[in-house]
Amino acid sequence: MKVWKQILLCVAILLVAAGVWVRFFPGAQETLAGWGFEWALAATPAADGKPAGNQPPRAAPTLPVITDQVTMETINDRLRAIGTGRANATVTVTPYTSGRLTEFVVQSGAHVNSGQVIARLDSETEEIALERAKVARDQADAKVTRFRALRSSNATTVVQLTDAETELRNAELSVHEAQVALDRRSVVAPISGIVGILPIEAGNNVTSQSAIATIDDRSSILVDFWVPERFAAAVRIGAELSATPLANPKESFRGTISAIDNRIDDKSRTLWVQARIANPADSLRAGMSFEITMRFPGDTYPAVSPLAIQWGADGAYIWAVDAGKAKRVPVRIIQRNTESVLIEAGVASGDMVVTEGVQNIREGDEVRIARNEQPPAPGGS
Incomplete structure (x- = not known):
């Protein structure tokens, strides 16, 4: 078949398909009118063979709608998330130096204040060093006193007095150094809080890497949770929230947002948020799970x-x-x-x-809304 015959055949098929679409596809005439082909709507025959554009308006549909x-x-007016609580501050206590742990001054679960001694190491060597430094200091102090008296009668030189004063100063520093070494044989609490279970017993040898106690400051609980990306712009520092322990759904605690991360996690598409909950009754513990609820204006x-x-x-x-x-x-x-x-x-x-x-339905059709009619009861008239 020649090319021009193929083109004519394709055009004929397209015209037939377009005619079928206009004639039978609902909304085709309105679509053509929207494209600017009002003449197609007027020329489209209706069911009785007359042009659709010359027909009077259709009557209301017989079928109700x-x-x-x-x-x-x-x-986006409410956020629910699961968070994990942790203490306001947690410190693992280690000794400054190595030695034998002689005693624990506190027990597990005790409340300690910052600077309070919680354990002691053997300190005989440090005590001896401190006494030796004090003896040297006393000797240097007596020497300075004697040289000052001699200097008043010109029995000694200024250089000798200066050397004696320097020796006294070094002796005082040695005393201070020995005192620090002795103090560090006592392990003190760096923060106020509750002592956890003690992992070792007195009598064990420890090093500066040995954890001998863990202290939690539970005056408030920090709850870490993650919010979806769509709430990132709505979360603000200081915003209020409600935290319900999953282990005790009957209790609810009020808290505020204390920290917001500076980026969205690209894997989970969530934002890390931290909330602070007051814990005056010490009823909350680190590691507890909470259901966090926040409210927003929404859309x-x-x-x-x-x-x-x-x-x-x-x-x-x-x-x-x-x-x-x-x-x-x-x-x-x-x-x-x-x-x-x-x-x-x-x-x-x-x-x-x-x-x-x-x-x-067509655009502009009059519609009749059907009413929900209840069927008559069995046995009714």
Whole structure:
């Protein structure tokens, strides 16, 4: 077959297909009119063979339609997350030096203050060193006193007195050094808090790397949790929240946001947030799990039944009932829920939208809303 015959055959097939589409596809005539082909709408024959553009307006549909009311729903107004609590401050206590642990001054579960001694190491050597340094200091001090008396009678030189004073100063520093070494044989609490279970017993040899106690400051509890990326801009330092222990859902604690991470985790798409909860009764412990609840203003959108959503060549739309006539309203779907669809459209709360009978509706058609009639009771007249 020659090329021009193939082209004519393709054109004929396209014209036939276009005619079938215009004749039988619902909404085709309105689509052509929207594209500027009003002549096609006028020339399209109706069922009786007359042009559709010359026909009088159609009568109201014989089939009733079922409608549903538009409501307003708010999303992104509440955040629920699971967080893990930890102490306001936690310190693992280690000795300054190596030695034999002679005694624990406190027991597990005791409350200690910052600077309080909690354990001691053997310190005989350090005590001897301190006494020796004190003897040397006393000798140097006596020498300075004697040289000053001799200097007043010009029996000694200025250089000799200066050397004696320097010797006294070095002796005082040696005493201070020996005292520090002795003090460090006592292990003190760096913070105030509660002592945990002691991992070792007195009599063990320890080093500067040995953990002999853990102290938790539980005056307040820090809760780490992660929020979805969409809430990142809404979370603020100082914002209030509610924390409910999963082990005791009947209790609820108030807290505030104390810290927010500076980046979104690129794997989980969540933001690390930290909250602080006061713990005056000491009823909370580090490691507890909490359900965190936060409230936000949220975003409000119209909500319609999923049956009201229709799809056309230009996207989703709904049929709204305006003064008894059908009106096609384009929509943008925001969120699909189980019983409703949140949309962005030119409708308001209380407007009626068609949910059943949409196959027979055209733009501007008069519609009749069917009423829900209850069937008569058995045995009734």
